[in-house]
Amino acid sequence: MKKLVNDPADVVDEMLAGFVACEDGVERLPDTDVIVRSDAPVDGKVGVVTGGGSGHEPMHAGYVGEGMLDGAAAGAIFTSPPATEMSELIAAADGGEGVLAIIKNYEGDIMNFDTAAELAGVEYDQVIVDDDVAIADSTERTGRRGVAGTVFVHKVAGAMADRGEPLDEVKRVAEKAIDNVASMGVALTSCITPEKGEPTVDLNDDEIEIGIGIHGEPGVERTEIQPADEITDRLTGDVVDDLNLDDGSEAVAMVNGLGGTPLSELYVVARRLDQVLDDRSIDVHDVWVDEYCTSLDMAGCSVTLLELDDELRGLLEHPVSTPQLND
Amino acid sequence: MKKLVNDPADVVDEMLAGFVACEDGVERLPDTDVIVRSDAPVDGKVGVVTGGGSGHEPMHAGYVGEGMLDGAAAGAIFTSPPATEMSELIAAADGGEGVLAIIKNYEGDIMNFDTAAELAGVEYDQVIVDDDVAIADSTERTGRRGVAGTVFVHKVAGAMADRGEPLDEVKRVAEKAIDNVASMGVALTSCITPEKGEPTVDLNDDEIEIGIGIHGEPGVERTEIQPADEITDRLTGDVVDDLNLDDGSEAVAMVNGLGGTPLSELYVVARRLDQVLDDRSIDVHDVWVDEYCTSLDMAGCSVTLLELDDELRGLLEHPVSTPQLND
Known part of the structure; x- marks a missing residue:
């Protein structure tokens, strides 16, 4: 380790x-x-x-x-x-x-x-x-x-x-x-806890796990690595469907790094997410891109959408001052 | 990859x-x-x-x-x-x-x-x-x-x-x-560029490289993995010595994640850094802890110190509004 x-x-x-x-x-x-x-x-x-x-x-x-x-x-x-x-x-x-x-x-x-x-x-x-x-x-x-x-x-x-x-x-x-609010994640690698020192999940070198939990709990599908756009389409589609978002819905989105994935990759995902939501005529208020809720050193990301109304939008825009968020 | x-x-x-x-x-x-x-x-x-x-x-x-x-x-x-x-x-x-x-x-x-x-x-x-x-x-x-x-x-x-x-x-x-200003880094793993798809640097499972560059350039020492405190002492000591900081100097510090290291580990390093500077009677104005300058997915971190005077302190505290820094 x-x-x-x-x-x-x-x-x-x-x-x-x-x-x-x-x-x-x-x-x-x-x-x-x-x-x-x-x-x-x-x-x-x-x-x-x-x-x-x-x-x-x-x-x-x-x-x-x-x-x-x-x-x-x-x-x-x-x-x-x-x-x-x-x-x-x-x-x-x-x-x-x-x-x-x-x-x-x-x-x-x-x-x-x-x-x-x-x-x-x-x-x-x-x-x-x-x-x-x-x-x-x-x-x-x-x-x-x-x-x-x-x-x-x-x-x-x-x-x-x-x-x-x-x-x-x-x-x-x-x-x-x-x-x-709804989220879905993908792991490219397992997290490794300091106590155990070994991967929590066995993933082969060419495998990813769709829908994995933030402690390495099982997801819904294990598949070969795919292009970022395909992965993003899958995650975003499942989240949009769960929320029943349709034409004219407004949402704030989050692309959350799971700990071991560089920011550059998160922006590649965010770009596609933004396109997918635009294609579905969902009004994207904002996209948050960073590490917000990680799983130690796991490589991968999650996509979250929160459907907005006037009240929630106002609360999201309310000033905040914390170590991680400061606006 | x-x-x-x-x-x-x-x-x-x-x-x-x-x-x-x-x-x-x-x-x-x-x-x-x-x-x-x-x-x-x-x-x-x-x-x-x-x-x-x-x-x-x-x-x-x-x-x-x-x-x-x-x-x-x-x-x-x-x-x-x-x-x-x-x-x-x-x-x-x-x-x-x-x-x-x-x-x-x-x-x-x-x-x-x-x-x-x-x-x-x-x-x-x-x-x-x-x-x-x-x-x-x-x-x-x-x-x-x-x-x-x-x-x-x-x-x-x-x-x-x-x-x-x-x-x-x-x-x-x-x-x-x-x-x-002076900095020094340590890599626990190599970065992998998307074009090459393989590690830039060969590091064994138990090896780290002290002083590595942000493109995987050679460092000054390859050694077995050590406790975080020993690594932090080494990085901080070299930086402090380079700047000739002594009793009563004032500095701002940065613990910078290189891309693949979770925030929890960066705070473990930051804790020791703060102790080391305190032991040396260096006045720590602030410690920045996050990913600021990465090397793709490299695991590891760097330590930076900037010695302050009144002018530099004032400029550091000047308001800023960017995607990464917002104060």
Whole structure:
């Protein structure tokens, strides 16, 4: 294994230490792997938090800041954070108006947030993001995984809270975003966790996996490597179909690198995505191209679309100031 | 080869098409691979431009925008842009106050910019960045390569031009930054160019190369993989020594991912870098952690330090609005 790490067991601790040493406006709750805004809790504002396994950087802590998240709990690599730390997170984010947790659809995350909410004893509600269209069709969403589309949910909910709206309203727009977002990914190589030091998934030198999960969970099809345009057409088509986007729909798109793919390739994909949406007469508000939700060093990308209405567009454009997003 | 590309010969064209389709405030000069600010030329402002081979994204076009570059010419992968296109770039960036080109120290880039300046026929000057400490010691700087430290030079010169300063003043601060910046990198894996489809450098599964160039040029030492802290100590030590930083010096640092290394590992390195500088009583103004100047899909990172004085600090903090940097 070739990684820039020391003891694999220390990666999360050392990464978070580097994060708070280098980034402004964030701090770490003592003796935890919880990152919060330096000014948390913000009085009179609904707290918006998230959490989950590490290995998806810049998710989650990269989105902590004004206009987005009040805090995020980091678990071990690909492992849910402990409920006790999630509970500290919720308490630290509560400025007297309650806290909304945005949870990706993984059992451990949901279970631990449930326990954490009881421990914290503050006004609390939660939403579950399940944007990955790969492993269940649109009539059976309970099984779908939460992936990169979660970033749009963070953005929208964070903006709503920043406007001073109450908890039920913040939850309402988060759920609207969840209903309107869909993603699908492709892996060219497997991720390698520092602890294991070997590929999570066996992919041959000429194979890719369509619809893979961000922890290397099985996708829907393993195939020979194809031209970028064919791959993009497949991912975009499945996402557009899931959302039932048609002529005149408006959407924001994301081309998300999974960790090991250079930006140049992401722009090649983004170019085709933009063409495909244009061909389908879908109005593209914006295309975000970068690494937003990764799977360690996995090569590949995901495509996400969020269908917009006036409210969601306004929330997306609301100012934000975090280590990863700053507009 | 597993890459998100179509015909390898089309990567640069398609990447730039995606770039201008997805990013605001930038456009492509017709029938070229030149990216300029949409409002170029800016009347009464010195134009600041750069150019070089592709494969280092987000360098160069990611730094085109207010407060930084007026434009950038993209060559084929790891290949200098043609002088004719550089000439179009220079002409497009000239708002009547002349143009400064910031060139990394590669023969082809320098030669083509020389020719381009003659063709453009506008007031023109240039600076050469040679921040890579790996391949020559500090008494023999002519042979050093230009790498990630170039981004700091872009930032400083772009800010000076944005303040409305004349060409000789913009050049002066660019040269000051060049005198005060040093970098060193490490590769864990080779880059793979789309045209060749095979590793540029043969590195065994347990080997890393200290001091490698951003095109896979030889470094100074090939060794077994080491803990991140040892690698960071080596890179940082060489850079600090080159700049003769001592107690009370102030610097801005950069931990730059080379394309295939996840952000989590960059923060592990940044944590140690921050400790090392603190131990040496060097005042760290800020640490930039991200991919700034890559080598396609190479795994690894580089460490850059820019020694600051009041003038350089002010220019670094000057507002900027580009696809990659936005503060």
